Amino acid sequence: MQTTNFKNVPFCWPQGFKSDGLHSGLKKTADQLDLGWLCSAVPAQAAGMYTTNRFCAAPTALTKKLVSTNHQLQAIVMNSVIANSCTGSKGEENVRYEQKLVAQKLGITPELIGVASTGLIGAQLPMEKISSGIAQLQLTTNLNVTKAILTTDTHSKKISLQFTIGQKLCTISGFAKGSGMIAPNMATMLGFITTDAAIAPQALQSLLSKLTDKTFNQITVDGDTSTNDMVLVLANGLAGNPTLTPNSPDWSTFEAALHQVLAFLARQIAGDGEGATKLLEVNVAHAATEMEGQQTAKAIVGSNLVKAAFFGADPNWGRIISTLGMTHAQFDPQQIDLSFNNFQILTASQLQAFNSEKLISSLQQNKIKIDLDLHAGTATGQAWGCDLTYDYVKINATYSS
Amino acid sequence: MQTTNFKNVPFCWPQGFKSDGLHSGLKKTADQLDLGWLCSAVPAQAAGMYTTNRFCAAPTALTKKLVSTNHQLQAIVMNSVIANSCTGSKGEENVRYEQKLVAQKLGITPELIGVASTGLIGAQLPMEKISSGIAQLQLTTNLNVTKAILTTDTHSKKISLQFTIGQKLCTISGFAKGSGMIAPNMATMLGFITTDAAIAPQALQSLLSKLTDKTFNQITVDGDTSTNDMVLVLANGLAGNPTLTPNSPDWSTFEAALHQVLAFLARQIAGDGEGATKLLEVNVAHAATEMEGQQTAKAIVGSNLVKAAFFGADPNWGRIISTLGMTHAQFDPQQIDLSFNNFQILTASQLQAFNSEKLISSLQQNKIKIDLDLHAGTATGQAWGCDLTYDYVKINATYSS
Structure with a gap:
């Protein structure tokens, strides 16, 4: 793997990304975060990989549809504890309601809001807790969202890299969670990568697909593929670099950086598999x-x-x-x-x-x-x-x- | 499943079959049996199913070759603790030596002797212990052999059924062992079925293949397929019934009885999987x-x-x-x-x-x-x-x- 053109930096959000996470009442004690969001100041190019499980959870199905239709997202709301999977039409209704609440709060269209859930299959989301939680979310630079998505994980998994494209400093940051029902077959449980680099959307999707096969799709904790697996990349272009395509001179730099982020998160998920010591x-x-x-x-x-x-x-x-x-x-x-x-x-x-x-x-x-x-x-x-x-x-x- | 034409009886050997089992020193304490044999008074028609693992163990490979060439066996020598798998040319030499010792003792040709081993992969058999053990084996009606093949199993698995074909009473008896590395893909770890019914060899092989797919191939303990999996059926014909073929009026009785034996042993192996409580x-x-x-x-x-x-x-x-x-x-x-x-x-x-x-x-x-x-x-x-x-x-x- 090429490592000379980018450097590891302490975790930070790329330009224009804000986030937050809090305790909404899904987990048992008030110090346990369970709801969060990730927002870009402007619509970001989006690419995603999703579970191949045919019981695709309601939030995963909706986000997949949005990203594959519009190739754009501006915010993602996410929760742990309840997967909102196998929840029928009520589950779908709840996802659209979450989308609407976040859209109203940010003053943007619901089509720019992705939703991600992880946790127990078959239970409905307690919408009062979710609603009042969303009402309290702020646009901050804290890292709470990286903790809010955890279930049986023992620690959060996150990485930031920086590199230069056309003399513009770009940052790419990823975070993810495991740690059971892990045998990704398109993507892992939940992984979110943000970058302020500008990149053509189709090129981003192709690159994510190729690199996911070498990283997230090559880890396994227990051979079981979740109904909620999803990896999303959001690229908001605020670094101001010339838009990257596979023909750009700096394409290989971006490819190596994204590969490094995905491989790091994949190894972190594997090493923190449920009950793992090694x-x-x-x-x-x-x-x-x-x-x-x-x-x-x-x-x-x-x-x-x-x-x-x-x-x-x-x-x-x-x-x-x-x-x-x-x-x-x-x-x-x-x-x-x-x-x-x-x-x-x-x-x-x-x-x-x-x-x-x-x-x-x-x-x-x-x-x-x-x-x-x-x-x-x-x-x-x-x-x-x-x-x-x-x-x-x-x-x-x-x-x- | 048809159950009206045969009845369960306490475990016994069909006419003409004798066996024995003893402690040869492979297991740690003298009360633990680890070597045994199963012998027929006359050569028996034989059919087998074997592991699909490409690292097929030396005894499994030799027995497979014998049965598929000659469709006959008269005796099988078997041990637990050491699988004699991934043991190279020394392992093959040891199998042929076991065969020769048994052949000399019984006064028959080595081509009528099958060999089966189960246990640790990669270790060589201690041939002095095996040789002196074989020298002590007797032709008895005890059930020691059903214990000698056990590794992590908590109990022996065995069943006998009786039925009548052409006014002749026939017995079919099976015994098997699990209990880890169990995800058979042609046969399970070790299973041996004896019958005194006379049956045409090709018909026996086809029936075993069909029924194994519904029984042994439908159990799993841990998703790992052993290098030593083998199921053998020996039919010595001493019941004196007219030789069974798929066109015989009593074919369905024999099929149902063999199915019952295989299904019983498969369920017993699954329920006694390593560490299992259920x-x-x-x-x-x-x-x-x-x-x-x-x-x-x-x-x-x-x-x-x-x-x-x-x-x-x-x-x-x-x-x-x-x-x-x-x-x-x-x-x-x-x-x-x-x-x-x-x-x-x-x-x-x-x-x-x-x-x-x-x-x-x-x-x-x-x-x-x-x-x-x-x-x-x-x-x-x-x-x-x-x-x-x-x-x-x-x-x-x-x-x-």
Whole structure:
């Protein structure tokens, strides 16, 4: 990944973006934020990726329709705790009411307001709490909204990068939440990226789609794809740069920056999966095709047996091989190289001598890197996930009751 | 399923079958059986289903080759603890040596000896222990072999049925083991069915293949398919019935009996999945095609989130709907009926009134039945699994070390 043309900066909102977050009464205690918004001073070019689950939640369906029709948004209102999914016509009515309240408050048309929800499927939103919460939202520079969208996440996930395009300083900032029902198949649970760079809308959508396949679509916590998955990019152009298209000399800078933001948030979601103690990263080398590399990496990081073994710092390499054997990737079973945290386990499928104590001690760290070489071509694949722990079971055994 | 033409009887070996099991030193304590065999007085017609994992274990590969070439076996030697998978040419040599030892002991050709192993992938068999164990095996009527193949299973799984064909009493007996790395895709970990009925070999193979798709291939414990999966049926013909073919008047009796044996063992494996406290059964009604019904049932029973919710007796129906939404089955999202243990949850996708306390109390039992009606056709599907528990994580966090 290209990293020379942009720099990491402390999280900040790009020019013209304001936000807020507060406790509206959805979460139990007053210090827990559950409702927020993100607003641009002017309509922003918008691109999005959405769940492929056929029970698409009401807010996700409405926002998808808006963005794919108008390619513009000026504000997004968002809440946690209740997903407003499988809620029928009442659920759709509630989304349109949220849209209307925000539009009235900002004095703009409802068609510029996106809505995002995450939480329990099948429950209706308590609209009195939502209404009075929206009435209290302000246009601030605080970071409350990055906390208001969290459910079982243990921390907020956010990143800002800056770069120069046509001598104009541009900022790109992203935030996201996980952390269960994570096996994105177009986008992850909720991710929001803002930038003040000017970019042509179709080019933005194509780039988001391409990069999502390498980032959010390559993480898995539990193999379950939510009904509310959504990633949105809002580009309001206030940096004043010449509008970017794939032919611009600085296109590669913007592409690298957006890739970095998406990859960072994807890794953060994987590492903060429900109950997780460790981030797992699988790198597949020399796959026959990119798709085979990507699918193999994701299959390994998604295996319950692999995940449970790494929770126990158990170098049970047979489970990686067994998972590889179930994929459709091309390889010669006699030619597999495998390493854990740079300890060589297999070379040409032969077990290598390694210091077992040192290996196990390395597997007790909070990041485990699995490198697999298929010797079948020139493509690569990468995926991220987390270990399977007692706390995953605990969190999910009593989620709704 | 037809049940009138056969009856359940206490477990017994069909005519001409003998077996034994003992402690050879693979498991830690002397009371734990780990090596056994199953022998027929005469060569038996044999049919098998095997793992689709491309890292097929050495014993599985050899047995598959034998059965598909000769359609006959007279004995099977089996062990737990070590899977003899990913063990290279040394592993293949060890399988042939096991075969030779058994052949010498029985005074028959090695081509009539099958080998089955289950346990840790990547370790070599300790051949001195195996050799001295084989030397001690006897031809008995005890049931030790049903215990010798167990790994993390908590109990042995076995069933015997009797029926009459052409006025001859026939017996069919099956035993199997689970209980992790269970997502069979041709057969389950290890299952052995013996019968003294005479049956044409090609007809036996076709019937086993058809029924495995409805039974062993419809269970999942953790979505991981082992390298050693194998189901074998041995039919030695000693009941003296006229050889069965699909045109025989009693064909349906044999088919129903074999189906009952396979379904019983599949349910037993699912309910005794690693760490499981509950058997989950999903029945899909009115699917557009049988494949869609089967795939939908298996997807639901395989969802970590569904499995964890039922461990906690949490009626989190949104997770079933979310899983359904990720399948490729045809349905109208507005027309779904759903019930748990006969408590109606959704009718035409509308949430129904139910006694929540009584429902939760019902979900605390050790069997949960999920009925899903897609209103999309006339086909059905059925699958079995288990809940996801702390003990699953515990068992799998330290399996190899």
